[in-house]
Amino acid sequence: MSQRPSHKPFRPRKTPAQSRSEATVASIVEAAAQVLESEGFDGFNTNAVARRAGVSIGSLYQYFPGKDALTVALIRRESTRFYEDASIALSKRSGKAALEYLIGAAVRQQLQRPMLARLLDIAEGRPALRGEVTKTEMEELVETIVGRASPRHPRPDVASADLLAIVKGMVDAAGERGERDLDDLERRVRAAVFGYLSRSASE
Amino acid sequence: MSQRPSHKPFRPRKTPAQSRSEATVASIVEAAAQVLESEGFDGFNTNAVARRAGVSIGSLYQYFPGKDALTVALIRRESTRFYEDASIALSKRSGKAALEYLIGAAVRQQLQRPMLARLLDIAEGRPALRGEVTKTEMEELVETIVGRASPRHPRPDVASADLLAIVKGMVDAAGERGERDLDDLERRVRAAVFGYLSRSASE
Amino acid sequence: MSQRPSHKPFRPRKTPAQSRSEATVASIVEAAAQVLESEGFDGFNTNAVARRAGVSIGSLYQYFPGKDALTVALIRRESTRFYEDASIALSKRSGKAALEYLIGAAVRQQLQRPMLARLLDIAEGRPALRGEVTKTEMEELVETIVGRASPRHPRPDVASADLLAIVKGMVDAAGERGERDLDDLERRVRAAVFGYLSRSASE
Amino acid sequence: MSQRPSHKPFRPRKTPAQSRSEATVASIVEAAAQVLESEGFDGFNTNAVARRAGVSIGSLYQYFPGKDALTVALIRRESTRFYEDASIALSKRSGKAALEYLIGAAVRQQLQRPMLARLLDIAEGRPALRGEVTKTEMEELVETIVGRASPRHPRPDVASADLLAIVKGMVDAAGERGERDLDDLERRVRAAVFGYLSRSASE
DNA sequence: CATGAATGAGGTTTCATTCAT
DNA sequence: GATGAATGAAACCTCATTCAT
Secondary structure, three states, rough: OOOOOOOOOOOOOOOOOHHHHHHHHHHHHHHHHHHHHHHOOOOOOOHHHHHHOOOOOHHHHHHOOHHHHHHHHHHHOOOOOOOHHHHHHHHHHHHHHHHHHHHHHHHHHHHHOOHHHEEEEEEHHHHHHOOOOHHHHHHHHHHHHHHHHHOOOOHHHHHHHHHHHHHHHHHHHHHHHHOOOHHHHHHHHHHHHHHHHHHHOOO | OOOOOOOOOOOOOOOOOOOHHHHHHHHHHHHHHHHHHHHHOOOOHHHHHHHHHHOOOHHHHHHHHOHHHHHHHHHHHHHHHHHHHHHHHHHHHOOOHHHHHHHHHHHHHHHHOOHHHHHHHHHHOOOEEEEEEEHHHHHHHHHHHHHHHOOOOHHHHHHHHHHHHHHHHHHHHHHHHOOHHHHHHHHHHHHHHHHHHHHHHOO | OOOOOOOOOOOOOOOOHHHHHHHHHHHHHHHHHHHHHHHHOOOOHHHHHHHHHHOOHHHHHHHHHHHHHHHHHHHHHHHOOOOOOHHHHHHOOOOHHHHHHHHHHHHHHHOHHHHHHHHHHHHHHHHHHHHOOOOOHHHHHEEEEEEEOOOOOOOOHHHHHHHHHHHHHHHHHHHHOOOOHHHHHHHHHHHHHHHHHHHHOOO | OOOOOOOOOOOOOOOOOOOHHHHHHHHHHHHHHHHHHHHHHOOOOOOHHHHHHHHOHHHHHHHOHHHHHHHHHHHHHHHHHHHHHHHHHHHHOHHHHHHHHHHHHHHHHHHHHHHHHHHHHHHHOHHHHHHOOHOOOOOHHHHHHHHHHHOOOOOHHHHHHHHHHHHHHHHHOOOOHHHOOOHHHHHHHEEEHHHOOOOOOOO
16 A cells, blocks of 8 residues: 655546557556455555556556556546446436435445445545545535435535445445345435435434 | 464464563554554554554564554454443443444544544455454444344344444544534434434335 | 565566576576575575675565575576586496496585585475475486496485485585595595495395 | 674583573473474574473573574584494494494484484584584594594595595485384495495505 | 566564563 | 563565666
């Protein structure tokens, strides 16, 4: 986990204009995901990622200025994927349906690659990465949906933060336990989410 | 001439015979807590812990066979403290009161040293430590209390695992955001817990 | 975050792809030989070897997964050299001539770098290296030659093991004493070898 | 194996005048023997010896100024035992019988605790111990016996050194292979010894 | 651009030895 | 004397990063 002091930027070094490098960048990020999944933080090192990606360590540094940049890229990739799926919730008729879709998206995302999701949640919290990884978009999305599902809630911002935490907490734990029954888990998460909302709204 | 087999257990190396060493052990564990709190995993190394404890690196290894053993000891210390506080819940009259006490204990514990609690939750999940750190006692306690608070719940084991996850999720997130209002947080956690229970019990 | 399983094989880590690294590997092994020769086992450490080789410690570990692997590599280098020289014995006309050549080879090898040879004989016996260093080829060679020199010997396998032991014992001791007269030593070893053979054959 | 630079004397710190300390010293030396036998040089450390002896590390240092002194004491104990047994050879009628007794003593000694014997032969050669451990008495004894068994040998000093080397070489190798048949081994050693003598005497 | 050999700071761990109790 | 807690120099090893080819 450790990282030398060197304060490096986190942005990829070059915007992949050519599709060749685009593919290389993607393969490196996916390799990072795989290494993280299979080896955990211990074992997540740049050499391993490069090897798994089938590129030289030199090339990796061509595209990422350092290890943290790689982590950030991975977090962003996953966040974006999730966000894109979750955004569909906005098109739902009712607020309830939207929230249900959102829960479904979270459960799906987390249980598809449980280790990866959990590890990234952890990485996201690392002080060194703080500020690089913004959860704002996601929070806004949730807030919008909560506003629709529970319009009279006194503190929609707090509620959406709590909801996110509840979902993450439950789904990470389920993933860690090796649960694979998506539907059952989804039902329980709904119970928590709607239970929380109904009780905290009326306060 | 070198290289030993490297059996690396997690048990402390020697049970301190003199009271002098008991103090040393305690100071090392507390130093570990402090380092983890102030530096995070990056920066959590045996040298730093020994320095902070004011003992030589050799002393640290006299009592802990390796870095992980230190982590385990710290986790156990915190778990024990929490468990002891939480056990008081059992003496409460009603199931509801017991559960409320439990929630209060969790919130207090977590917000007292938020980083530490969060980091330890993470460490607990490390595959390398799996099996060394048993959460069973805690789970049993919660299950007992849930059984009392919600006697007709179809799956008390699942419910207590979910509850633990909800509480941890919410409280860790709150800690990370720097929340300091215990009462407010406790109220919201109660909403989630009782909301979850009432909705999932009737299924 | 730390502590790997510590699989510590003895095989070199990578087969050098560029010729630059071939040179590095060779220089490390030769440096190991020199350190062992001049400092003995006390003083034989990876830092010293790297320093003597004129490479960084990192480079050493790039090619050898650990100290023992280095020792093994050195043993193999010397064994191979010896075996190659000794194999010439097979082309000799008579069994006697073959055996004499073999003795000469052993004396030469051992007296060229006496400390090194002696130290490697010792290292070879270390339980930690057992199995990594196979003497079988050498033993087979000697057995073949003994079979030719003393065809009616009742137990050629035992005899060749004894012969190897006699030669090593005498030559190591001579080396330790600082003897430098190859011819005299060779004559005495012959006396022991042929003396042993003639007396043990007729049993 | 290594030892810090500190140049220490090798003599035991005190001549055990009281039988209590005599017993302690003896138990420490025997513990050293056992540790060496069961763990090899890796694993031969002062703490382990003290533990096995059932004394504190402090006491060990009370009687031995350092690790090397302990090794030296052990070597001397074994040498003395061997020398005492071997001296009986002097009372034999014929030179041949004396030499045969000597061989028997060597085989017995070496095969009783094969690892120990081998390890001590190695330790004896350590430059750091050179001079502390004198083999002269033993060599003189052998020389005397060789003089009687082979009175016309041109170089009895060389011959006795060679003989010692032959015996050690054969018996160590046998011990390492796990041979347990004393009689067979003794026969073969005799073949080597007398074979050597007869061939080298006439030169 | 790509490669991978090389680097070395920094982390982990051991063990001979000392010294307060 | 005996004890064993404490020490720290020194060994082992990793991995992020650079740079010559």
